[in-house]
Amino acid sequence: MTNRMRKWIRRVLILVLVVLLGWLGYRWSMSQPALSPVKTVPKQLFGQAKIYSQTDRQKIAGTIAAQDQTANSLTKQGFVAIPKLSILLPIYDNAYSAKALNLGANTAQKGTPVPTMGQGNYTLAAHNWNNGYTAFSALQQKLKQNAPYYANGQFGSSDWLNGQTIYLANGDGVFRYQITGQDGVSQDDVSVLDPNARDEDKAKLTIVTCLFPDTTKRIITSAKFVGFDDWADASNAEVSYFDTKSQKINLAP
Template structure:
């Protein structure tokens, strides 16, 4: 028995709506990585452009974890984690103009905070003293977080700002080491260094670390 015209029209509309929904889901899946990258960039930009001296002081007073083994890769919850990170007090910023890096710095190593910025790797670090160490994520998107460090070159300048202090470092060494080599964060007698640590690539399961070292110039 044939269906009434009204029911046929409803079925056609239902089919169209279902097709549109499937198309939207498909496009979202295809571009989810790009959308995630745009979102992280936006959250990071919002954070780094609004760090006040008062916020930096609050951030420095907070307790923090420095166990890098507890840091997880950016997950499917990046949207929620980055939103929470944006509301967390930062202690400063890192800028590398040649690499278009401009990120907030947080105290300690926290999976949520690292979705939008860098984290200090040792307690009681002082800018311009010893070996100031920062860690950040290397994503498959080459333009976000610490991913651009893959294009770092000797001679490029890194600007670190924490509260009222500002320091400039010139990149002098770039190397790749096993993840077990934690000696790269140690102080070097007579040297005022900056060490940036990230994965050697954005591939899942990467076990090597890209190390970018700079020496204080100002």
């Protein structure tokens, strides 16, 4: 074997090693919890420095409220955004439809009227795809680990997201909720869907998603209602979270 061939083989092997290490690094970064710096820095929804005119705001409001799934007999309620977790999803009205859950978040009422944003207990559900990013996956504190929501046969809770803001938006404006805690519950626990439930005597938001790896359990994220602004008065940052021309809807990686 000539020296030239040895050098060529060595370069090819180095290139293969670099590609392999890059691929392993990518796989590792994607497996990290939602608030790990390697996940949040590039993917966190950003509040743009842009100043939105009233015309811009009305266009965004129109997009948020547009009925785009009437062919599937679904009514869009608006959008949900959790900037810190890169979550931006449309909200439809049937959490008990597999087709609807594949399209975004859905109101999770059962035998009661569709909830109203900013009133009562607004209940939402979406998939946890166990990847820390798509749909409501980022709400689980640690990937592929039941704790702290369920451990040693006991349900538990977590405060890792306490104080984070969840935004709901519809054609009227932007509703703000502040996360107050997370709890693990059985998949059969429908008490979390009580339309009259409150959080610290305030209207609340309840988000339901599966736990992994024990998918017979659920993660319940609770948040209290803290304010509302119509589209004309919402801050530029809040409007930007729902600017779907700039922000990425996280149904897929």
